Amino acid sequence: MFGSGAVRAEPSLARVRPAVDVLEPSPEQAFQRAGEAVARLREVLRRHGVPDASVSGSRLGLSSEYDGHARGRTLLGYRCQASYAVETGALDDLERLIADVVDAGAHRIDGVEFDVRDRPALLDEARRRAVAAARRKAQVYAEAADARLGPVLHIQDVEAEPVAAFRASAAGGPPGALAPGAVEVSARVVLGFSLRH
Structure with a gap:
């Protein structure tokens, strides 16, 4: 039967998934700009009382980006990306947290999920x-x-x-x-x- x-x-917690995504002419510039955005992101999270243990992230990834196909394609630059999962119990402050994360350099928010502890x-x-x-x-x-x-x-x-x-x-x-x-x-x-x- x-x-x-x-x-x-x-819900007692939320998981926000911000991502850093930059395109620069050289790998060095891409890593530098992405690293600066990640540092600002971490600082904003700490200001909001989110401990480092509540932030899980990926390493910076680098890939070449092209426009066009085969022989006609041209190099646009180097794309550096890093995505994070940020867990917070401060639901009343969630909208402000997301806005501050974007202002700090997150280029997109890949999702917001609510859960229970x-x-x-x-x-x-x-x-x-x-x-x-x-x-x-x-x-x-x-x-x-x-x-x-x-x-x-x-x-x-x-x-x-x-x-x-x-x-x-x-x-x-x-x-x-x-x-x-x-x-x-x-x-x-x-x-x-x-x-x-």
Whole structure:
């Protein structure tokens, strides 16, 4: 018998994904300009109280960039990129943080995700609800078949790694505000029961 359960909670943290992306005539200039942007980015994050441990990033990557194809292509320069994941619990300050990060030299924001710190506890509750839903359904079928529900013989997760989904909130905050909405953690299960007559 299949059952699903979900738990919704207010987000307790956000992950912002800024990236530095520069194009310069030489590798040295590209590395220098990207390095300066990264340093400014780190300084802004520290000013916002984001510890270095809450920032994970890639190394500076360098690639040649061309315009055109085959023999007609021309070298545009050298592109240097670095992307970061910044985790913060200061949700009320999130819009200001993003604006300051962009002002400091982040050339784009690749995403903003909301999450909860205690996801394992929410997942446990979602699994309990999934089992309860499967049991209720099995009870109805057993009664309709003039049988009694016996013990559980089999339990199987439908998904090996249940994930948290973000549900945006339509209300709250001024127009254009980053409204975090709710994080939903769901689980699905298949239970096998014995039947007694």
